[in-house]
Amino acid sequence: MKKYLASLSMAVFVIPVAAFIIIALSTPAYAMHISEGILPLPWAGLWYVLAMPFMAKGIFDIKKRTRQTSFFIPLIGMVSAMVFIISAMPIPVPIAGTCSHPAGTGLAAILVGPFVTVVATSIALLIQALFLAHGGITTLGANILSMGVVGAFSGYFTFKVLTKAKVPLVIAAFLAGLASDWLTYAMTSFELALGLSEKGMFLKLYNSIALAFVPTQLPIGILEGFAAAGLFAFVLKRRPDILINLGVIKPLSLYKEGIGHEEVVY
Amino acid sequence: MLVLTSNLVLILLINLVASRLAFGADWAGVDERVVEHFAEKAGRPAWEPFINPSGDILLFAFLLAGTVGGFIAGYYWRDLFSAKDRNKAKQG
Known part of the structure; x- marks a missing residue:
């Protein structure tokens, strides 16, 4: 009976979520990525050049870590697919009357590392630019730098700093997701302001663009924080060995979170 | 969950x-x-996107991308988190 009720309650929650995802994905998505051709070519080129070293280090890390850790391939496969889905999913924000999407890069960076997340994000952005009219090829470097590099590193460092400061892991994951989302948009505003502003008008344009993002991204960032915290709590409960093996947490921190050592599979 | x-x-x-x-x-x-x-x-x-799917092709592309992405995420999710599969692998 208990099992039946658990499956029923799962179905009650999962079916609406699945239906929402299908409905949302089957609507043309217009979201945060910088669209094709908006940035002047020198700026577009500069963002490509700046993104390249992060991608190269990410590819090197993937090669190294797949040799070292048996579960790294399924983990990076799952994380990449999630970043792709999340960053193409428009979510309506009633207070603003607009749609936008979370990025998913904060949690991805906590799990697989920031450099590997840059590679996963680049693949997602390339597919979206080529086949979904979402983002652009000329602006791919700028989008990789904002969502991939800034999104991943801000989430990663927020989590690291907070866990060093003994903040509970799930709260650290929430704030990492939040910081990752908001800083991604701050970087997008920076890239746009640099590319579009006239001489001496950079700061004014930057403030205007960043402020225009606020009504939509404020709630979306909070949603991203909840999603990051929920997923992190799930991994922490079900496969704490993954987090320990990847160096995300120390075995000692499991006791603080109330997870017994018998649940850890080495 | x-x-x-x-x-x-x-x-x-x-x-x-x-x-x-x-x-x-x-x-x-x-x-x-x-x-x-x-x-x-x-x-x-x-600019116009280099590949600009018109009409319902864009709907189809998003639905296909969501389905394939969801399948890949679910496949690896099962690999990592399904207790049944992990027990089977341990016994094997």
């Missing part, structure tokens, strides 16, 4: 219910409302 999905559903429901009240909203994405708005003001309107 239940907590996560219930949190998400709650937030989505609040959003969807509230969206019924937000008459007149055009639900444009922030790229259109913010990015392209400022770009047009600066005299740099967005």
